[in-house]
Amino acid sequence: MIHPDLWDTPSNSPKGKGDEAQILKNYLSSLTSKAQRQYNVLESLGQEITADAIKNALKGTSEKKLTLLEVFNYHNDQFLSRVNILFEPKEIL
Numbered sequence: 001m002i003h004p005d006l007w008d009t010p011s012n013s014p015k016g017k018g019d020e021a022q023i024l025k026n027y028l029s030s031l032t033s034k035a036q037r038q039y040n041v042l043e044s045l046g047q048e049i050t051a052d053a054i055k056n057a058l059k060g061t062s063e064k065k066l067t068l069l070e071v072f073n074y075h076n077d078q079f080l081s082r083v084n085i086l087f088e089p090k091e092i093l
Contacts, residue, residue, distance in 0.1 A: 006021075035058060
């Protein structure tokens with residue numbers, strides 16, 4: 001927590017040039033960059049962009065972990081839906 005007298009409201013950053021102020025400035029800059037990246041990811045995936053969605057993505061709680069088989073099946077389903085090909089098993093003589 002930072003004391004209100006040490007916070008510069010117009011620039012949304014801590015006042016001063018000491019080590020603690022620089023560490024906090026770097027942390028806030030990094031967090032802002034990560035939040036912007038998550039915003040861009042959500043936007044590119046066409047997902048709903050909310051503060052909770054970005055927060056969960058930053059905390060790592062928003063994505064379900066998938067197995068390799070689930071990813072493989074998802075890829076195949078997407079491929080089939082794009083090319084509209086249905087594979088039918090053929091009888092082996």
